[in-house]
Amino acid sequence: MKPWVYTVLYKMGAPWEIGVRPELSDLVKSGRITPTEYPRVLDLGCGSGDNDVFLAQQGFGVVGVDFTPIALTRAEKRIADAGVGERVRLIAGDVTDPGLLADEQGFDLVLDFGTLDDMKPEGRAAMAATIHRLTRPGGVVVFWCFYGDKEELPRFKFNGVSKMHTVVEPGEEDRLFGDAFDIERLPEPAPETNLACFLMTRR
Numbered sequence: 001m002k003p004w005v006y007t008v009l010y011k012m013g014a015p016w017e018i019g020v021r022p023e024l025s026d027l028v029k030s031g032r033i034t035p036t037e038y039p040r041v042l043d044l045g046c047g048s049g050d051n052d053v054f055l056a057q058q059g060f061g062v063v064g065v066d067f068t069p070i071a072l073t074r075a076e077k078r079i080a081d082a083g084v085g086e087r088v089r090l091i092a093g094d095v096t097d098p099g100l101l102a103d104e105q106g107f108d109l110v111l112d113f114g115t116l117d118d119m120k121p122e123g124r125a126a127m128a129a130t131i132h133r134l135t136r137p138g139g140v141v142v143f144w145c146f147y148g149d150k151e152e153l154p155r156f157k158f159n160g161v162s163k164m165h166t167v168v169e170p171g172e173e174d175r176l177f178g179d180a181f182d183i184e185r186l187p188e189p190a191p192e193t194n195l196a197c198f199l200m201t202r203r
Helices: 003-012 022-029 050-057 069-082 121-134 172-177
Strands: 040-044 061-066 088-092 107-113 135-146 181-185 195-202
Touching: 022 050, 022 135, 040 050, 040 121, 050 061, 050 069, 050 088, 061 069, 069 088, 107 121, 121 135, 121 172, 135 172, 172 181, 172 195
Parallel strands: 040 061, 040 107, 061 088, 107 135
Antiparallel strands: 135 195, 181 195
16 A cells, blocks of 8 residues: 555554554563564564564664654654664665665564555565565564465454455465575464464574
8 A cells, every 4th residue: 555545544543553563572572582682673564663662672673664654753752752762763665665775784583564465466575575685594574464365254354354354375475485484373363363473584
């Protein structure tokens, strides 16, 4: 979608803004992801910055990227209110742009919570290329998405995933990332939710 569409949705309430993602919190609090091993974080589609503030408070250094001005304005305020401005840098940019952060070294930890799955196939391929380029060998990607066989989803579901959503189809994660990443599907969210979170390690 275009930035103006996201601006309208943010003004209407942005239902995807749910605070710190529990999958990310669990990975950090369990010690699977630590600021010692993965100090530099790239958040692609950072939104209002909840994940970025959380990670900065744990000792990570974060670069957040979004192309929606209202989201970045809200993120700036949250970062300032939390007093973590020295650990977070925000960039207005397109995550499909092959020139995004072209002068940066590879990041240790890359996040995508619901950005890639909202794109058409060409956008997904371009964002996957960005993730390949900006994840260092040995680095990890946390990739969360709507997930399932579109034909098997209900036409409409009031509180859940349906044919109205754009989803990552089973196997698509391998087609996009399997050439360079070892892919682990985390146990939560559970498969029956038609949500998925993958922990992918760059070879």
